[in-house]
Amino acid sequence: MRMRSFVVILLCLVQCCWSSEAILDPIDFLALQSIRKGLEDLPGSNFFASWDFTADPCNFAGVFCDSDKVVALNLGDPRAGSPGLVGRIDSAIGKLSSLTEFTIVPGRVFGALPQSLFQLKNLRFLAISRNFINGALPANLGELQSLRTLDLSYNQLSGEIPRSIGTITELSNVILCHNRLTGSVPMFPFRSLNRLDLKHNNLTGPLSPDSLPPSLQYLSLSWNRLNGPVFRLLSRLDQLNYLDLSLNQFTGTIPTRIFSFPIVNLQLQRNFFTGPILPVDQVAIPTVDLSYNRLSGPVSPMFSTVQNLYLNNNRFTGEVPNSLVDRLLAANIQTLYLQHNFLTGIAINPTAEIPLSSSLCLQYNCMVPPIQTPCPEKAGNQKTRPMEQCGEWRG
Numbered sequence: 340m341r342m343r344s345f346v347v348i349l350l351c352l353v354q355c356c357w358s359s360e361a362i363l364d365p366i367d368f369l370a371l372q373s374i375r376k377g378l379e380d381l382p383g384s385n386f387f388a389s390w391d392f393t394a395d396p397c398n399f400a401g402v403f404c405d406s407d408k409v410v411a412l413n414l415g416d417p418r419a420g421s422p423g424l425v426g427r428i429d430s431a432i433g434k435l436s437s438l439t440e441f442t443i444v445p446g447r448v449f450g451a452l453p454q455s456l457f458q459l460k461n462l463r464f465l466a467i468s469r470n471f472i473n474g475a476l477p478a479n480l481g482e483l484q485s486l487r488t489l490d491l492s493y494n495q496l497s498g499e500i501p502r503s504i505g506t507i508t509e510l511s512n513v514i515l516c517h518n519r520l521t522g523s524v525p526m527f528p529f530r531s532l533n534r535l536d537l538k539h540n541n542l543t544g545p546l547s548p549d550s551l552p553p554s555l556q557y558l559s560l561s562w563n564r565l566n567g568p569v570f571r572l573l574s575r576l577d578q579l580n581y582l583d584l585s586l587n588q589f590t591g592t593i594p595t596r597i598f599s600f601p602i603v604n605l606q607l608q609r610n611f612f613t614g615p616i617l618p619v620d621q622v623a624i625p626t627v628d629l630s631y632n633r634l635s636g637p638v639s640p641m642f643s644t645v646q647n648l649y650l651n652n653n654r655f656t657g658e659v660p661n662s663l664v665d666r667l668l669a670a671n672i673q674t675l676y677l678q679h680n681f682l683t684g685i686a687i688n689p690t691a692e693i694p695l696s697s698s699l700c701l702q703y704n705c706m707v708p709p710i711q712t713p714c715p716e717k718a719g720n721q722k723t724r725p726m727e728q729c730g731e732w733r734g
Contacts, residue, residue: 363396364407366434371396371409373431378414381446384422386415408437415444423470424448430455438462439485445469445493452476452491457483466490468514473497481506490514492536500525500537516540516559524565530554538562538583548572559583561606570594585609585628593629598622598641608632608649618642629653630676638663638677647674651700651718659685659701670694678718679703681729705729 372392380387389400397404403411412435415424423446432441433455439462448467451474456465463485472494481503489504492514499522500515510527512534523544524537534557542560545567551558553575561583568591569584576582577596583606592614593607599620608630615636616629621644628649635653640660642648648663659677664687666672673696682704689709693699700714702722 362407363404363409366436367407367409368392368396370431370434371399371402373429374412377429378424378426378448381422381425384416384424386424405437409435410437411440412438413440413442415446417444422446428453428456432456433458435459436461440464442466443470447471449473459483461485464488467494469493471495475499476501478503480504483507484509486510487531488512491518493517496520498522502526505529513537524550524560526550527552533557535559546572548575551576554578557581560587561585563587565589567591573597576600582606595619598624638682643672646672648672649674649676650680651676652679655680655682658683661686667693667697667699670696672697674698676700676715677704678714681705681724683729685709
Protein backbone atom coordinates (compact mmCIF):
# COMPACT_ATOMS: atom_id res chain seq x y z
CA MET A 340 0.00 0.00 0.00
CA ARG A 341 2.78 2.39 0.88
CA MET A 342 4.61 1.45 -2.33
CA ARG A 343 1.52 2.25 -4.43
CA SER A 344 1.17 5.63 -2.72
CA PHE A 345 4.85 6.40 -3.39
CA VAL A 346 4.46 5.56 -7.11
CA VAL A 347 1.36 7.75 -7.41
CA ILE A 348 3.16 10.67 -5.73
CA LEU A 349 6.20 10.18 -7.99
CA LEU A 350 4.03 10.15 -11.11
CA CYS A 351 2.32 13.33 -9.96
CA LEU A 352 5.70 15.02 -9.45
CA VAL A 353 6.90 13.95 -12.91
CA GLN A 354 3.67 15.18 -14.46
CA CYS A 355 3.99 18.53 -12.69
CA CYS A 356 7.60 18.92 -13.81
CA TRP A 357 6.69 18.00 -17.41
CA SER A 358 3.78 20.41 -17.56
CA SER A 359 5.97 23.26 -16.26
CA GLU A 360 8.28 22.97 -19.30
CA ALA A 361 7.39 24.61 -22.61
CA ILE A 362 6.36 22.15 -25.31
CA LEU A 363 7.18 23.10 -28.91
CA ASP A 364 4.26 24.49 -30.82
CA PRO A 365 2.70 21.64 -32.90
CA ILE A 366 2.87 23.73 -36.09
CA ASP A 367 6.61 24.30 -35.61
CA PHE A 368 7.06 20.61 -34.76
CA LEU A 369 5.43 19.48 -38.01
CA ALA A 370 7.34 22.12 -39.99
CA LEU A 371 10.67 20.80 -38.70
CA GLN A 372 9.64 17.29 -39.70
CA SER A 373 8.89 18.44 -43.26
CA ILE A 374 12.15 20.39 -43.49
CA ARG A 375 14.05 17.32 -42.31
CA LYS A 376 12.44 15.13 -44.99
CA GLY A 377 13.63 17.49 -47.72
CA LEU A 378 17.28 17.48 -46.70
CA GLU A 379 19.98 14.87 -46.08
CA ASP A 380 23.56 14.84 -44.84
CA LEU A 381 26.19 14.61 -47.54
CA PRO A 382 28.64 11.73 -47.05
CA GLY A 383 30.83 12.50 -44.06
CA SER A 384 28.26 14.74 -42.37
CA ASN A 385 26.20 13.66 -39.36
CA PHE A 386 24.43 16.93 -38.67
CA PHE A 387 20.98 15.33 -38.53
CA ALA A 388 22.06 12.61 -36.08
CA SER A 389 20.45 14.51 -33.20
CA TRP A 390 17.15 15.07 -35.02
CA ASP A 391 15.16 12.35 -33.25
CA PHE A 392 11.54 13.51 -33.15
CA THR A 393 10.79 11.37 -30.10
CA ALA A 394 12.83 13.97 -28.17
CA ASP A 395 12.47 17.73 -27.73
CA PRO A 396 13.25 19.41 -31.11
CA CYS A 397 14.57 22.47 -29.25
CA ASN A 398 17.58 20.31 -28.37
CA PHE A 399 18.29 19.42 -32.00
CA ALA A 400 21.53 20.65 -33.57
CA GLY A 401 20.93 24.03 -35.20
CA VAL A 402 17.49 24.59 -33.66
CA PHE A 403 17.03 27.45 -31.22
CA CYS A 404 13.75 28.12 -29.44
CA ASP A 405 12.19 30.86 -27.40
CA SER A 406 9.38 29.45 -25.27
CA ASP A 407 7.42 27.16 -27.61
CA LYS A 408 8.56 28.66 -30.94
CA VAL A 409 11.58 28.13 -33.19
CA VAL A 410 13.40 31.45 -33.56
CA ALA A 411 16.61 30.36 -35.33
CA LEU A 412 17.40 27.51 -37.70
CA ASN A 413 21.05 26.95 -38.67
CA LEU A 414 21.25 23.85 -40.84
CA GLY A 415 24.52 21.97 -41.30
CA ASP A 416 27.84 21.76 -39.50
CA PRO A 417 29.26 25.32 -39.45
CA ARG A 418 32.90 24.22 -39.24
CA ALA A 419 34.87 25.20 -42.32
CA GLY A 420 35.42 22.33 -44.71
CA SER A 421 32.74 20.12 -43.19
CA PRO A 422 30.43 18.33 -45.65
CA GLY A 423 27.12 20.09 -46.09
CA LEU A 424 23.58 19.05 -46.90
CA VAL A 425 21.79 17.97 -50.06
CA GLY A 426 18.15 18.31 -51.06
CA ARG A 427 15.50 21.02 -51.24
CA ILE A 428 14.11 23.54 -48.78
CA ASP A 429 10.56 22.52 -47.99
CA SER A 430 7.86 25.17 -48.16
CA ALA A 431 7.01 24.34 -44.54
CA ILE A 432 9.80 26.78 -43.60
CA GLY A 433 7.11 29.45 -43.87
CA LYS A 434 5.23 27.85 -40.96
CA LEU A 435 7.96 28.88 -38.51
CA SER A 436 6.25 32.19 -37.87
CA SER A 437 8.71 33.38 -35.18
CA LEU A 438 11.84 32.61 -37.19
CA THR A 439 14.40 35.45 -37.07
CA GLU A 440 17.45 33.62 -38.46
CA PHE A 441 17.77 30.99 -41.19
CA THR A 442 21.10 29.70 -42.50
CA ILE A 443 22.35 26.69 -44.47
CA VAL A 444 26.05 25.87 -44.66
CA PRO A 445 27.73 25.35 -48.06
CA GLY A 446 26.63 22.11 -49.68
CA ARG A 447 24.39 20.86 -52.48
CA VAL A 448 21.00 22.28 -51.59
CA PHE A 449 19.20 22.95 -54.87
CA GLY A 450 15.91 24.21 -56.25
CA ALA A 451 14.16 27.54 -55.87
CA LEU A 452 13.68 29.31 -52.57
CA PRO A 453 10.15 28.62 -51.32
CA GLN A 454 7.77 31.54 -51.70
CA SER A 455 6.66 30.95 -48.11
CA LEU A 456 10.14 31.91 -46.90
CA PHE A 457 9.47 35.51 -47.89
CA GLN A 458 6.37 35.69 -45.72
CA LEU A 459 8.35 35.44 -42.47
CA LYS A 460 7.82 38.93 -41.12
CA ASN A 461 10.31 38.51 -38.25
CA LEU A 462 13.22 37.23 -40.37
CA ARG A 463 16.34 39.32 -39.76
CA PHE A 464 19.16 37.09 -41.03
CA LEU A 465 18.98 34.94 -44.18
CA ALA A 466 22.18 33.26 -45.38
CA ILE A 467 22.26 30.36 -47.85
CA SER A 468 25.62 30.65 -49.55
CA ARG A 469 27.62 28.29 -51.79
CA ASN A 470 24.86 25.90 -52.72
CA PHE A 471 22.88 25.37 -55.94
CA ILE A 472 19.84 27.55 -55.28
CA ASN A 473 18.27 28.64 -58.57
CA GLY A 474 15.27 30.55 -59.83
CA ALA A 475 14.44 34.19 -59.30
CA LEU A 476 14.14 36.31 -56.21
CA PRO A 477 10.43 37.03 -55.62
CA ALA A 478 8.98 40.45 -56.31
CA ASN A 479 7.67 40.59 -52.73
CA LEU A 480 11.16 40.40 -51.23
CA GLY A 481 10.47 43.82 -49.74
CA GLU A 482 7.90 42.29 -47.40
CA LEU A 483 10.78 41.10 -45.21
CA GLN A 484 10.84 44.45 -43.44
CA SER A 485 12.84 43.09 -40.48
CA LEU A 486 15.63 41.77 -42.70
CA ARG A 487 19.13 43.07 -41.94
CA THR A 488 21.39 40.57 -43.72
CA LEU A 489 20.70 38.83 -47.03
CA ASP A 490 23.45 36.45 -48.22
CA LEU A 491 22.57 34.23 -51.17
CA SER A 492 26.03 34.36 -52.75
CA TYR A 493 27.62 31.62 -54.87
CA ASN A 494 24.40 30.08 -56.13
CA GLN A 495 22.59 29.99 -59.48
CA LEU A 496 19.99 32.70 -58.98
CA SER A 497 18.73 34.37 -62.14
CA GLY A 498 16.39 37.20 -63.11
CA GLU A 499 16.40 40.74 -61.80
CA ILE A 500 16.97 41.94 -58.26
CA PRO A 501 13.49 43.04 -57.14
CA ARG A 502 13.07 46.81 -56.80
CA SER A 503 11.24 46.15 -53.54
CA ILE A 504 14.56 45.31 -51.85
CA GLY A 505 15.15 49.04 -51.61
CA THR A 506 12.14 49.44 -49.32
CA ILE A 507 13.63 47.35 -46.50
CA THR A 508 14.56 50.10 -44.09
CA GLU A 509 16.84 48.07 -41.77
CA LEU A 510 18.79 46.24 -44.47
CA SER A 511 22.51 46.41 -43.68
CA ASN A 512 24.22 43.68 -45.74
CA VAL A 513 23.28 42.52 -49.25
CA ILE A 514 25.55 39.78 -50.63
CA LEU A 515 24.34 38.34 -53.94
CA CYS A 516 27.68 37.85 -55.68
CA HIS A 517 28.50 34.93 -57.98
CA ASN A 518 25.03 34.31 -59.37
CA ARG A 519 23.37 34.90 -62.75
CA LEU A 520 21.38 38.00 -61.91
CA THR A 521 20.44 40.41 -64.69
CA GLY A 522 18.96 43.88 -64.98
CA SER A 523 20.13 47.00 -63.21
CA VAL A 524 21.27 47.72 -59.67
CA PRO A 525 18.21 48.77 -57.64
CA MET A 526 18.15 51.89 -55.53
CA PHE A 527 19.01 51.58 -51.84
CA PRO A 528 17.90 54.88 -50.33
CA PHE A 529 18.19 54.04 -46.64
CA ARG A 530 21.29 54.82 -44.59
CA SER A 531 21.25 51.41 -42.93
CA LEU A 532 23.12 49.80 -45.85
CA ASN A 533 26.80 49.09 -45.05
CA ARG A 534 27.77 46.31 -47.47
CA LEU A 535 26.68 45.68 -51.06
CA ASP A 536 28.34 42.84 -52.96
CA LEU A 537 26.94 42.08 -56.42
CA LYS A 538 30.12 41.01 -58.23
CA HIS A 539 30.17 38.24 -60.84
CA ASN A 540 26.66 38.62 -62.22
CA ASN A 541 25.23 39.91 -65.51
CA LEU A 542 24.01 43.29 -64.32
CA THR A 543 23.74 46.09 -66.87
CA GLY A 544 22.94 49.77 -67.17
CA PRO A 545 24.14 52.92 -65.40
CA LEU A 546 24.16 53.73 -61.69
CA SER A 547 22.00 56.62 -60.57
CA PRO A 548 23.95 59.29 -58.63
CA ASP A 549 21.65 58.79 -55.63
CA SER A 550 21.18 55.01 -55.94
CA LEU A 551 23.40 54.18 -52.95
CA PRO A 552 23.50 55.77 -49.48
CA PRO A 553 26.57 57.53 -48.05
CA SER A 554 26.55 55.02 -45.19
CA LEU A 555 28.01 52.38 -47.53
CA GLN A 556 31.37 50.99 -46.40
CA TYR A 557 31.88 48.03 -48.76
CA LEU A 558 30.92 48.13 -52.44
CA SER A 559 31.80 45.44 -54.98
CA LEU A 560 30.21 45.46 -58.43
CA SER A 561 33.05 43.89 -60.43
CA TRP A 562 32.58 41.43 -63.29
CA ASN A 563 29.31 42.85 -64.56
CA ARG A 564 28.40 44.96 -67.61
CA LEU A 565 27.51 48.20 -65.85
CA ASN A 566 28.18 51.44 -67.69
CA GLY A 567 27.97 55.20 -67.57
CA PRO A 568 29.65 57.76 -65.32
CA VAL A 569 30.04 57.27 -61.56
CA PHE A 570 31.65 60.60 -60.65
CA ARG A 571 28.70 62.02 -58.69
CA LEU A 572 27.87 58.69 -57.05
CA LEU A 573 31.40 58.01 -55.82
CA SER A 574 31.82 61.56 -54.58
CA ARG A 575 29.03 60.93 -52.06
CA LEU A 576 30.30 57.62 -50.67
CA ASP A 577 32.89 59.05 -48.29
CA GLN A 578 32.59 56.18 -45.78
CA LEU A 579 33.87 53.52 -48.17
CA ASN A 580 36.70 51.30 -46.96
CA TYR A 581 36.54 48.89 -49.91
CA LEU A 582 35.63 49.68 -53.51
CA ASP A 583 35.73 47.33 -56.50
CA LEU A 584 34.15 48.45 -59.77
CA SER A 585 36.56 46.52 -61.97
CA LEU A 586 35.69 44.74 -65.21
CA ASN A 587 32.71 46.87 -66.17
CA GLN A 588 32.16 49.59 -68.76
CA PHE A 589 32.13 52.70 -66.58
CA THR A 590 33.08 55.97 -68.24
CA GLY A 591 33.98 59.54 -67.34
CA THR A 592 36.41 60.82 -64.77
CA ILE A 593 37.31 59.48 -61.34
CA PRO A 594 36.59 61.97 -58.53
CA THR A 595 39.79 63.24 -56.95
CA ARG A 596 38.34 63.20 -53.44
CA ILE A 597 37.93 59.42 -53.55
CA PHE A 598 41.67 59.13 -52.85
CA SER A 599 41.11 60.71 -49.43
CA PHE A 600 38.43 58.20 -48.40
CA PRO A 601 39.33 55.55 -45.75
CA ILE A 602 39.68 52.88 -48.44
CA VAL A 603 42.09 49.96 -47.97
CA ASN A 604 41.59 48.50 -51.45
CA LEU A 605 40.61 50.52 -54.54
CA GLN A 606 39.87 48.46 -57.65
CA LEU A 607 38.80 50.45 -60.73
CA GLN A 608 40.69 48.52 -63.40
CA ARG A 609 39.38 47.44 -66.80
CA ASN A 610 36.83 50.16 -67.42
CA PHE A 611 36.77 53.20 -69.73
CA PHE A 612 37.68 55.92 -67.22
CA THR A 613 39.32 59.00 -68.72
CA GLY A 614 41.07 62.18 -67.66
CA PRO A 615 43.97 62.97 -65.34
CA ILE A 616 44.37 61.63 -61.80
CA LEU A 617 45.77 64.34 -59.52
CA PRO A 618 45.11 63.68 -55.81
CA VAL A 619 45.41 66.75 -53.60
CA ASP A 620 47.19 64.97 -50.74
CA GLN A 621 49.33 61.89 -50.26
CA VAL A 622 47.26 58.79 -50.97
CA ALA A 623 47.01 56.51 -47.93
CA ILE A 624 45.25 53.64 -49.72
CA PRO A 625 47.45 50.49 -49.56
CA THR A 626 46.35 49.09 -52.95
CA VAL A 627 45.26 51.22 -55.93
CA ASP A 628 44.51 49.55 -59.26
CA LEU A 629 43.61 51.91 -62.11
CA SER A 630 45.03 49.73 -64.89
CA TYR A 631 43.43 49.12 -68.29
CA ASN A 632 41.57 52.41 -68.56
CA ARG A 633 42.07 55.54 -70.68
CA LEU A 634 43.56 57.76 -68.01
CA SER A 635 45.98 60.47 -69.13
CA GLY A 636 48.24 63.25 -67.88
CA PRO A 637 51.23 62.91 -65.54
CA VAL A 638 51.71 60.30 -62.85
CA SER A 639 51.08 62.09 -59.58
CA PRO A 640 53.84 62.03 -56.92
CA MET A 641 51.00 61.76 -54.38
CA PHE A 642 50.89 58.04 -55.22
CA SER A 643 54.33 57.46 -53.70
CA THR A 644 52.71 56.38 -50.40
CA VAL A 645 50.72 53.57 -52.05
CA GLN A 646 52.13 50.09 -51.43
CA ASN A 647 50.72 48.42 -54.55
CA LEU A 648 50.14 50.76 -57.49
CA TYR A 649 48.85 49.58 -60.85
CA LEU A 650 48.74 52.34 -63.49
CA ASN A 651 49.61 50.16 -66.46
CA ASN A 652 47.75 50.13 -69.78
CA ASN A 653 46.63 53.74 -69.74
CA ARG A 654 47.80 56.95 -71.45
CA PHE A 655 49.97 58.51 -68.77
CA THR A 656 52.72 60.84 -69.99
CA GLY A 657 55.81 62.64 -68.69
CA GLU A 658 58.45 61.32 -66.33
CA VAL A 659 57.98 58.99 -63.40
CA PRO A 660 58.13 61.10 -60.21
CA ASN A 661 61.34 60.75 -58.21
CA SER A 662 59.35 60.16 -55.05
CA LEU A 663 58.02 56.89 -56.48
CA VAL A 664 61.53 55.77 -57.38
CA ASP A 665 62.87 56.60 -53.93
CA ARG A 666 60.08 54.75 -52.16
CA LEU A 667 60.47 51.76 -54.45
CA LEU A 668 64.21 51.47 -53.79
CA ALA A 669 63.52 51.76 -50.07
CA ALA A 670 61.12 48.78 -50.34
CA ASN A 671 58.16 50.93 -49.30
CA ILE A 672 56.44 50.23 -52.61
CA GLN A 673 55.84 46.54 -53.26
CA THR A 674 54.32 46.79 -56.74
CA LEU A 675 54.78 49.58 -59.29
CA TYR A 676 53.33 48.69 -62.68
CA LEU A 677 53.68 51.48 -65.27
CA GLN A 678 53.92 49.45 -68.48
CA HIS A 679 51.93 50.28 -71.63
CA ASN A 680 51.73 54.03 -71.19
CA PHE A 681 53.48 56.95 -72.91
CA LEU A 682 55.97 57.78 -70.16
CA THR A 683 59.14 59.45 -71.38
CA GLY A 684 61.64 58.91 -68.57
CA ILE A 685 62.52 57.74 -65.08
CA ALA A 686 65.44 58.87 -62.91
CA ILE A 687 66.90 55.58 -61.77
CA ASN A 688 70.47 54.37 -61.87
CA PRO A 689 70.88 51.42 -64.27
CA THR A 690 72.92 49.68 -61.58
CA ALA A 691 70.24 50.15 -58.93
CA GLU A 692 69.02 46.97 -57.27
CA ILE A 693 65.28 46.60 -56.90
CA PRO A 694 64.47 45.06 -53.48
CA LEU A 695 63.41 41.43 -53.71
CA SER A 696 60.10 42.35 -52.07
CA SER A 697 59.30 44.87 -54.82
CA SER A 698 58.19 44.62 -58.46
CA LEU A 699 58.71 47.24 -61.16
CA CYS A 700 57.55 47.11 -64.77
CA LEU A 701 58.31 49.93 -67.24
CA GLN A 702 58.23 48.35 -70.67
CA TYR A 703 56.34 49.60 -73.71
CA ASN A 704 56.59 53.30 -72.91
CA CYS A 705 58.18 56.14 -74.85
CA MET A 706 61.62 55.42 -73.40
CA VAL A 707 64.17 52.70 -73.28
CA PRO A 708 63.81 51.25 -69.77
CA PRO A 709 67.07 52.05 -67.99
CA ILE A 710 66.70 48.96 -65.85
CA GLN A 711 65.50 45.50 -66.80
CA THR A 712 63.05 43.96 -64.37
CA PRO A 713 60.67 40.98 -64.62
CA CYS A 714 57.25 41.98 -65.95
CA PRO A 715 53.99 40.01 -66.09
CA GLU A 716 53.50 37.91 -69.22
CA LYS A 717 50.64 40.13 -70.40
CA ALA A 718 53.10 43.01 -70.77
CA GLY A 719 54.46 41.32 -73.90
CA ASN A 720 58.04 41.26 -75.18
CA GLN A 721 58.39 44.75 -76.67
CA LYS A 722 60.49 46.98 -74.42
CA THR A 723 59.67 50.32 -76.07
CA ARG A 724 56.80 51.82 -78.01
CA PRO A 725 57.29 52.53 -81.71
CA MET A 726 58.59 56.09 -82.12
CA GLU A 727 55.68 57.12 -84.34
CA GLN A 728 53.35 56.61 -81.38
CA CYS A 729 55.46 58.77 -79.11
CA GLY A 730 55.97 61.97 -81.13
CA GLU A 731 53.07 63.98 -79.69
CA TRP A 732 53.87 62.86 -76.13
CA ARG A 733 57.48 64.02 -76.34
CA GLY A 734 56.42 67.50 -77.35
